[in-house]
Amino acid sequence: MTNFTIDITSDPVCPWCYMGKIRLDRAISLYQKVYPGGRHDTFSIVWHAFYLEPDAPAGTPGIPWAERHAQKFGRGDGGDEARARHLREQLAAKGRQHGIEFSFGGKIGSTRDAHRLIALAGRREKERGGDAKDEAGMQDRVVMQLFRDFFEGEADITSRRMLAELGEKVGLGRREGLLAWLEGGEGGDEVDEEARWAREEGQMKGVPRFVVQGKHVIDGAQDEQAFMEAFVKVKEEGEGVEEQSSSSVAALGDNPMAVDSCTPGGSCS
Numbered sequence: 001m002t003n004f005t006i007d008i009t010s011d012p013v014c015p016w017c018y019m020g021k022i023r024l025d026r027a028i029s030l031y032q033k034v035y036p037g038g039r040h041d042t043f044s045i046v047w048h049a050f051y052l053e054p055d056a057p058a059g060t061p062g063i064p065w066a067e068r069h070a071q072k073f074g075r076g077d078g079g080d081e082a083r084a085r086h087l088r089e090q091l092a093a094k095g096r097q098h099g100i101e102f103s104f105g106g107k108i109g110s111t112r113d114a115h116r117l118i119a120l121a122g123r124r125e126k127e128r129g130g131d132a133k134d135e136a137g138m139q140d141r142v143v144m145q146l147f148r149d150f151f152e153g154e155a156d157i158t159s160r161r162m163l164a165e166l167g168e169k170v171g172l173g174r175r176e177g178l179l180a181w182l183e184g185g186e187g188g189d190e191v192d193e194e195a196r197w198a199r200e201e202g203q204m205k206g207v208p209r210f211v212v213q214g215k216h217v218i219d220g221a222q223d224e225q226a227f228m229e230a231f232v233k234v235k236e237e238g239e240g241v242e243e244q245s246s247s248s249v250a251a252l253g254d255n256p257m258a259v260d261s262c263t264p265g266g267s268c269s
């Protein structure tokens with residue numbers, strides 16, 4: 001039996017991160033169905049922070065995602081505005097292929113607090129060894145609920161109250177306690193450092209990035225086949241988990257950023 005470890009670097013306001021995770025889930029399901037003995041293998045997923053809006057000040061109210069998108073592409077003689085609308089339509093069409101109904105009604109801003117909540121879920125999961133029913137997959141549940149509430153609802157990613165309510169909904173803790181924890185600022189330095197490392201030492205040009213077993217890097221929301229190929233390589237080479245380092249990941253970070261990805265302060269293409 002093999003335990004696959006998959007490290008995902010993403011931002012909750014990245015639509016391709018949402019779709020990329022669904023593609024990964026489909027690949028895992030397919031692998032476990034068709035690869036000999038695959039149904040006995042397990043998958044552990046760890047999420048890492050990346051800031052698509054690194055200059056957005058923490059603690060300030062978010063603005064609608066569609067409005068922020070228009071700010072990036074809607075300046076000029078109207079042609080850019082048409083481009084922004086076209087890109088939203090493309091994302092909506094892609095989303096439907098993944099069972100996602102993008103509303104573009106969520107509010108965007110600093111995702112620092114969202115990443116703090118994700119990291120908290122990861123720490124609690126790790127402390128419990130991932131073997132308790134209420135903790136196994138907790139970090140993944142938090143991230144997927146963030147994606148759903150932001151992209152398919154009208155959640156404000158900057159709202160600590162919303163984040164606390166989300167945490168309670170997925171079983172991370174009581175809303176009041178989570179809100180007090182968020183207001184206290186704990187864990188902020190850690191996610192800042194993680195995001196800095198990804199950008200500077202990891203030389204990441206955008207998200208999502210998936211790292212299978214610490215060395216097989218998949219940039220962008222690639223199709224299921226890319227994940228399947230990585231899984232098969234792990235099995236055929238009998239690889240254990242390799243610790244991520246700045247040198248191993250940075251070497252692959254020199255490649256041009258893949259399509260189906262989002263870039264800091266830029267666009268989602």
